Amino acid sequence: LVFPNYVRLPRDAPPPRPGKTVVYRFTGALEAIYCTLVVRLHYSGLFASTKLYRDSVDFFTATGKQAALTLRGSGEQGELDVYFGDKLDVDVQAAFEKFVNAHLKAKATSLERLRNYFCPKAKCGKEFTDRCFVDEALAAKRPHIFCGHCGTKIKLLDTLETQLTSSAGEAKANE
Numbered sequence: 001l002v003f004p005n006y007v008r009l010p011r012d013a014p015p016p017r018p019g020k021t022v023v024y025r026f027t028g029a030l031e032a033i034y035c036t037l038v039v040r041l042h043y044s045g046l047f048a049s050t051k052l053y054r055d056s057v058d059f060f061t062a063t064g065k066q067a068a069l070t071l072r073g074s075g076e077q078g079e080l081d082v083y084f085g086d087k088l089d090v091d092v093q094a095a096f097e098k099f100v101n102a103h104l105k106a107k108a109t110s111l112e113r114l115r116n117y118f119c120p121k122a123k124c125g126k127e128f129t130d131r132c133f134v135d136e137a138l139a140a141k142r143p144h145i146f147c148g149h150c151g152t153k154i155k156l157l158d159t160l161e162t163q164l165t166s167s168a169g170e171a172k173a174n175e
Contacts, residue, residue, distance in 0.1 A: 026108035094163030119147040
């Protein structure tokens, strides 16, 4: 594994759809935090192979399912986008995100987690982009929001969120 901050290969295509699942905003030594995270994930045993790009990395399971990270920022302010490819097992997603979350909590000086939601209807699949509306719904403990494109119900406390908040999800990430 080449140390991630020495990779200068640009990403030839955008990360996998359905798109970024979580955005972490954080402050700290960006390169050190990102590099140690990528190296730790590479050696975690969750993934069979790793593909490095400039400020981005793709992780692949033995069956070819994908998870990806993309870093943006400068100085000590950064954003890390977490992406999951189609049909990546929710348990692997939860373990991956727990791993990332724990690493950022330990290394960053400040951390904010922003979850992105997508319409579950196959023909739509649009991202719900009204961040204020999502934040208000979460604060009011509403169980769902509705897609602005097709009206389908989007669960706020879906399987991934449930796994992340459970102790079983934490045990899987630690394993």
